[in-house]
Amino acid sequence: MQYLLLLYVGEADMAAASKDDSRKMTAAYGAYAEAMVQAGVMVGANRLRPTETATTVRSPGGKTQVLDGPYAETKEQLGGYFMIEVPDLDTALSWAERCPTVGHGVVEVRPVWPASDYDPDR
């Protein structure tokens, strides 16, 4: 089963971190990702640029509206993700627990909904 680990972090805190702290954090994420690869659970991962680079698009009544900024202005924002393949929720949670994010932010664990498993008539 695939799970997406969504990493929510305080962007202001990240921006204010010292160079030394940032280096340590980067190394911690690197080691974490490497451990996932070694364990054969890694499907994909990425870090996201801060929400000051985000753009939202919607088209109410058919007219496209492009706005600068994230979908919601909150203190903690989606800062990256890991996609993993593991047998069950407990294994997914054990990986989430080890994610460096949990020390300063929040990790949300969501099961992936495969297209083959979605039938609008059911």
Place this chain on the structure above:
Amino acid sequence: MSDPADIAAAVARASYGRLLAFVAARTGDVAGAEDALSDAFAAALATWPVQGVPDRPEAWLLAVARRKLIDAGRRGRSSPGAAEHLRLLAEEGAAEIPSAVPDDRLALMFVCAHPAMDPAVRAPLMLQTVLGLDAATIASAFLTAPATMGQRLVRAKTRIKLAAIPFRLPERADLPERLAAVLDAIYAAFGAGWTDPGGTDARRRDLAGEAIWLGRLLVSLLPEEPEALGLLALMLYAESRRGARRSPDGDYVPLDEQDVGRWDAGLIRQAEALLLRASRMGAVGRFQLEAAVQSAHGVRRQTGRTDWAAIVQLYDALETLTGSPVVTINRSVAVAEVKGAAAGLAELDRLADDPRLADYQPYWAARAGLLARMGSAASAAAAYRRAIGLEADPAVRRFLQGRLSALG
């Protein structure tokens, strides 16, 4: 018992949780397992009166449930993730169903009390899946509308299936915390039966019995866990006093005024034995300490006097362990018995600023009782009135009103 309908009902009662756990543990789908089993029980009621009761009723029911599951799988009602399990189920021929269905109820209990489950739904879910209680009965015990409870249970089961909460025992390192959640859920079920205001609602009274049944099951499955023993002992002590907590006229009788002759000696003996067994395992915990407090109250049966000094010591340990204001309230009352009402009140005053106690009846009742004993009639009356306003049980309300008017 020869009526096939009675036999079906008896098998359902004895085996429901075991059959459900067996199927759900293999498909990861509790709701699907419930549907399949309910079809199987319906088939039993239709078939057994005609063809007779099979030699191995559980295996018969399981074979039917399995066919229903496979049918549901073919109709696309189950997720592809379950397909592998269904194939495995299909391959295990009916003849290979062991005469005793393997017991996966412990894994089921851990699923119900999984940290990913809403704490409020854990006890209801356990009662429904392990014991087969219907949502309406559970709703009534938890003072919830049946439709609301039904919805909560459905959502919980959907979560188990879609998030793939595994049916297995927690890792050793996680066991204490995960077991604590199971114990809390069982105790919540017991509490829902126990706080039945009138003590008269048969369905709610049953729930305390059902929780004790879950406690016994847990102890049989985890005989080396002292806190599981402690919880069962605690529930049995409380149950042993059920008859004594109301006078023949239905009036509330506080613990220290109860007629010890009306306590159930058999249940107390069982509780004492469990607590002794737990204490030999050398890992003290919340439920063992609470049960030990009840055991100390029970000393009054032999000596005519409650061992308040021991009770204060036990509450000291509980307070350190839990930091719960409820413990502090009970401890204050015990301190008053040992060192006098003023000392008890001084302990209680430590909680005066805790906003959670503004609507907590036992705090105000304890306060009123201590103030009354110190002769502060006016303050006692104010505290009694506050306690009366917060009480839902008419018998307890009458009791408090009696104390209030006795202030003169």
